[in-house]
Amino acid sequence: MPNGFHGRALVVDLSTRSHSIETIPDEVFRKFLGGYGLGAWLMWKHFPPKTDALAPEACFAIVSGLLTGVKTPFSGRIQIVGKSPLTGTWADSNSGGSVAIQLRAAGYDAVIVRGRAETPTVLVVRDDEVRFDDAAEFWGQQVPDTFDRLKAKYGGRHEVGVSAIGPAGERQSVIASVMNDRYHAFGRQGFGAIYGSKNLKAIVVGGAGTVPIAQPEEFHRICKSITQEYRRDVGWMGRMMAWVGKTKKWLAWLYRLMPRIGAKIDPGTIAMRQIWSKQGTTSALAVSIENGDGPVKNWAGVGSRDFPLKTKSSKLDGPEVDKLITKKLSCGDCPMPCKGIVSVKSRGLSDVRRPDYETLAGFGANVLNDDLSIVVACHDACNRYGMDVVSASSTLAWAAEAFEKGLATADDFDGISPRWGDGEAMLALTLKMASGEGCGAWLGQGVARASKHLARGTEDFAVHVHGQEPAYHDARFSSLMGVTFVSDPTPGRHTAGSAAWNETFAMRFPLGKAAPKEETTVAWKGEHGKGKAQAHFSNAHQTLNGLGLCMFTNLTGQLPVTPLVNALTGWSIDETDLLRCGERIQNLRAAFNWREGIVPDDFKLHRRLLGEGDGLLTEGPLRGVHVPLASLRRDYHDAMGWNHATGRLSRARADALELTELLAEYVDAGAPAAPGSTA
């Protein structure tokens, strides 16, 4: 009997309304942990190569991180894997919510779904029971109603986790999201369309079991100490300590006394935890627009000129969003909940998930809208219908530019004139995209497809990477974010692990003992050492995904992940082993793309994020910035052992990672690793 996992995946076929249980060898968990790692292993095995993402034969999986489901702090995450209908590439997404927790309680580490149900269906998993319930009563329902009714029907005395789509997913919009426990989203890459293509309205999971733990006392002790530390720091005691920590002349006596009694205050970390707990990513909005990190006017604008902090972006910033908060929201198993619920009485909006950075940047600065109530309304529309906020708002920015240039008129948009800064017009179009009504039918397929539909030269300023709109961090601000956009197997993603956050604000490497500091620290300017750092950070990010931990833990302190994993599983591994697991995960994700016939050069970054053509700005903080993306990407590929042209993994690296047998076709020809070599 293994500890830390069940070694079982539930395999469901919606076409035949049947299921089976697949045993997963212990070695898979040791090599790939869980989460995206387990998911990538399952998809490598089960996904029929070069199958359309929306075909019945296509499959996807919901997977649990290794540390999820055992009350590990910061592990209330769900992960989904498959093939993206938006990009035709490897797809994965990471969301808050309880589905994975419930899945583990039901005795599974993953559920694989294939086939297409004849009629709308709810897949119900309750411990050993698997049912295919009719979803006719839920089909066509918006997300809030769907969740209320599903919870009422399947919840009751026992908690259940629910993952469901709204109308956008039902009609297979390729920018449709999947919503988890009502408020959390698998936002990117169009997983909502996959559910829709399978006539799958929702997955409901409930379980009453537990995950076996090798050293339960030690494991719970570590969890408790993490929770206590964070709760202290975000509670009243922490606030007081942070206040005292800010230098005050009249407290000089206290500062002199503290070293004598051995008291120590770390006001920086405490303050960071407090701001994160209070405002989450909303606190980044005004800063990021002003300093050039965030998008302005379809990536062609200048924040300090077109959407200045003093008069515009501050209206959408953390303190303003705070005023709308009605309650806090947690992903689950989190000692520092950073999400919230908001209401806007003037628009009759209540019980809306708080818009976070991407939403504020997309429906705000990128379309020059400074009306926060409009941003909330757009966010509400996206979440009600189940649509990705980044893709939707990017498409709006493109529409506004097409309108401004006279390449599109109000007639193209059902009488709506999408002028820059016209929030009401943006909201009206968002609702059309979400519902698929009128022009929303083609706008709601994302900017790449919408620009092809409209044509007239508008493809020129349709900003996307291989079909997906890049998340709202500018490569001209952080060059390594550009590398992430074109080198991660999921194009245009920012939550894919990047040394960009070391490059720009010195975020520490999460597995500090696994790599020398000089390899995980880069300067903001120049290219020196960036490929290696990018490789370390991207691999470590996949380690966190494999474990099921929130990526934001790194911003507020580092968790003792190795002791947690060893106490849970009974293994004796170290941080180097964990980093190698992350590297294997990254390679397995990349191998999926290679098998689909995708090569590195297929992923291209738009000139506006490279500082070329009209992306080479003549004013503002990004003035004159040009990104040397080709050489940076080449360095990253070298550090990963990837062939520049084919993307295939070098034989030496594959041997060192013990991947040669599994990924035989993907591994580049070449000499095997020298005896004793390590990754």
Added chain:
Amino acid sequence: MLTGDTASRGIRVHVLIRGRIGDGWLDVDKDVQLPVGATLDDLIREATRRGIPMAEALAHSPHLRDTLMLNGERCPVAAHGARVLRDGDEVYLLAPLAGG
């Protein structure tokens, strides 16, 4: 051209420091009074003397030395330390933060 009033009272420069600096979070929004002819380096010294952690921020987050903004334009400290400031100038140190 300096007005008589400015010449007598010096200049006022607006300083904004916001974001994740080192391991912590800073949110400073203050005016700093400087003599006429003061430079960017003078501002950093004077601000630090008054308890505004400009030097501390630049030390903890080296990229800010390159991304310091003066009136909406990037103004690297190394190249612009001797730049003479004017009344009403705005100096921003804005650290980025991961957004999700």
